[in-house]
Amino acid sequence: MRIRRAEADDAAALTALMKASAAYQGDYAGILANYAIDAAQIARDHIYLATDDAGRMMGFYSITIDPEPELDLMFVIDAAQGTGLGRDLFAHMRGVAAQIGIGEIIIVSHPPALGFYLRQGAVRVGTKAPTPTAAWERPILKLRVD
Template identity: 45%
Template sequence: MHSSVAAARGGILIRRAVARDAKRLTRLVRGSRAYEGHYAAMVADYRVGPDYIENHRVFVAVDTRDATGRVLGFYSLMLVPSELDLLFVQDGMQGNGIGRLLVEHMRSEARAAGLDHVRVVAHPPAEGFYLSVGALPTGTALANPPAVAWDRPELEFLIP
């Protein structure tokens, strides 16, 4: 699965994000239930802009059975430094293997780019997910107020 080729499985297509996806991805981030309560401030003004999409490896999972191509989730892979910057799955769609599919795709992209590992600074409620898909704990990213008011687990995916 190279970046120019879309990958499909079970009615889900993973394709490279394009500028016109920006508003949908921004809504997905800002509306995520994972960021309710005291986490809400972190994403309240977050924006996935067209410039971000053009400058990073951003991939979206879309529902091929939906005529509108509904976005089910997305991720962003940074190459320098190698880091999974964003990974979100639409509320109500978690637990259906979409996040796992996105991680598999990300690992394939990282391998194609020649990376040997990908760092993840996880949102605390997502740590269990990352561990379940093979990320290894490496430490803790300390709080950085006012942007992030809490410590976050730091993990990495090894890319064989």
């Protein structure tokens, strides 16, 4: 596995990987319905992707800085769930966050992913109320990265 910084021409593949996730089907599909990663987002945010030995995209994460540091997106392809790839991406994210001077990062979790983030050391600090695009409550967590 190789982890590298995303480039502008990765935008369509990142969006496709995200939208193919079984975790965001059915009731959860609405949050991604009109969302697409674009070149501006890739230039602005800290987006890193993992590829397998054949160069196939296996997962990615995105750190946003404004208004406060947040793990904005984290996806692993369905076929790689449970293989340790998510843990490896999360460890990489933690290292990048520390390198860019982030001491603490917010995670607004997809409810089914809460256990994963807790196992990685994040602490639940609250709940985000439903919104028009996310019609369910979402756990809010914080992670110390320094």
